[in-house]
Amino acid sequence: MKFENLLVEVGGFGWHQAIVVLLLVIPRLTIPFNFLLPNFIGAVPSHHCDISILESEWGAAAENLTREQWLNVSIPRQEDGQLSSCEMFLEPQFQLLGNVSLHNTTTTTSDLPTVKCQKGWVYDNSSFSSTMATELNLVCQRKSMNKATATIFFIGVMVGAAFFGSMSDRFGRKRMLLCAYLLGITFGMASAFTHDFVTFAATRFLTGLGISGISLISIVLCVEWVDIDHRTLVGVMISLDWTTGTVLLPGIAYLVGEWRYLVVTVTSPLVLATITWWWLPESARWLIANGRLDEAHYYLTRCARANGRAQVMTDMKPHALSKVIIAESSGGRKYSYLDLLRTPKLRRIAMVTATVWFSVAFTYYGISLNITGFGLNIYLTQLIYGAIEVPAKLLIYVCLDRIGRRLSLVSTFLATGTCLAVNVFLPSRLTLARTAMAILGKGLSESSFTCIFLYTTELYPTVVRQNGLGFSSFMARIGVSLAPLMGLLEDVWGPLPGLLFCAVAIAAGLAALLLPETHNVRLPETIEDVEQTRRWSVASTDEHWKEAEAEAASGK
Secondary structure (H helix, E strand, O other), rough: OOHHHHHHOOOOHHHHHHHHHHHHHHHHHHHHHHHHHHHHHOOOOOOOHHHOHHHHHHHHHHHOOHHHHHHHHHEEEEEOOOOOOOEOOOOOHHHHHHOHHHHHHHHHOOOOOOOOOOOOOOEOOOOOOHHHHHHHHOOHHHHHHHHHHHHHHHHHHHHHHHHHHHHHHHHHHHHHHHHHHHHHHHHHHHHOOOOOOOHHHHHHHHHHHHHHHHHHHHHHHHOOOOOHHHHHHHHHHHHHHHHHHHHHHHHHHHOEEEHHHHHHHHHHHHHEEEHHHHHOOOOHHHHHHHOOOHHHHHHHHHHHHHHHOOOOHHHOOHHHHOOOOOOOOOOOOOOHHHHHHOOOHHHHHHHHHHHHHHHHHHHHHHHHHOOOOOOOOOHHHHHHHHHHHHHHHHHHEEEEEEHHHHHHHHHHHHHHHHHHHHHHHHOOHHHHHHHHHHHHHHHHHHHHHHHHHHHHHHHHHHHHHHHHHHHHHHHHHHHHHHHHHHHHHOOOOOHHHHHHHHHHHHHHHHHHOOOOOOOOOOOOHHHHHHHHOOOHHHHHHHHHHHHHHHHOOOHH
């Protein structure tokens, strides 16, 4: 009997698996909360230079000026007639009071001497009571630092992917999940009480490291506890946590307002998650693959009892589980990232999945972190971005079940690239059309993200599954880290960021054609399973296992 058969016997998807999924909902909600948090704590409302220094020096010369008049004589206007955000006149230009037309004002101020803001900025607080960007004045010449805060967080996520990917294959899924919870709580809360950029960046980096562990370990733990027939369903169900968090975040941000309270609010669910961690099971697959048969027997017995099939494990002794997974060693060997590159088929899978993960993350966050460029309220745009993921999840579930993983991934990538390409060439005045294409692209991009998470867990064998997912996620976080910085390229050429996102999405769709199909295939347990399986089908996998059992019986 193989593990997949044993899992069906004890209940491939029953109360035990439902409890695992439900216990992981709480921590997984914090993933979109933290990933998309820069949209709100880093938001930059309308602002202009603080002109109080001019009012104090020249007030006696113009006692009767209204506030609007003071702004007109103190701050130059841009081509669109709006007040400049980063410059002010060296001294009040009272002669401008005679210009009634804003356009006339613009033409007559182009040659007047201006300076950078001398005493900070005045911000429009109608949408945000305060943000990290306004409190630390990360605007104008310091706007790149605002972009960098998101990048630094995602670099932490990138490092966390490499760290937790390796450590959870070495020390187990459950133990490292607790470490991720504690990291997220400690430094997430700490970031809310910082008062300088360096400390804030450092705490967000470490928060990202912990959140990365939650993201990776939770999905693997769920997938390793379900049978073949329910892997697609569970993979999509888990991804709905992200959708739920994406929809809830704008409402929470609107109600909370102050950025420090917002950071505390989105981090606090991890406190409850730490309490519920005690009820989570360890992965029985991982325990057996690492020779810990007594523990595996205990958790499988728990699973059987919860699913009403306790009799299955009554007569099975722990040592009998050694035959459930045909291991390459006795369980003493420790696997690392190098094992992903030592054999040809696994090496090809590693290289292609790394490329695809980089691309899907780069594209997804390129869209998700640009919610202010379509002329809609920031909260409304984020809500729509989250809501579009619900039909996207339903679509990808049908596609994964009907046409398989590979074609689903390829088609969603190419469709995303098409939406981005259309948006590049739509005039900025067509706000509604541009928003519609962005929302459609966001939904399709989320579909590809849902697909690649499930697909990757099925491609890698149990002994290096977390290493494989960690390596892939590491590459994804490089893409995520670069995505916020692409906005700076608009100063070079407006359409350039959109064209880059489009090109990367299409290239990734073509690269995904190199991956094998895993639909209705048992999860590989060892590297040998991947290398010796000629075709990715249930029949061929069964044949390979029969051959392996025969060799084991003959003493080879």
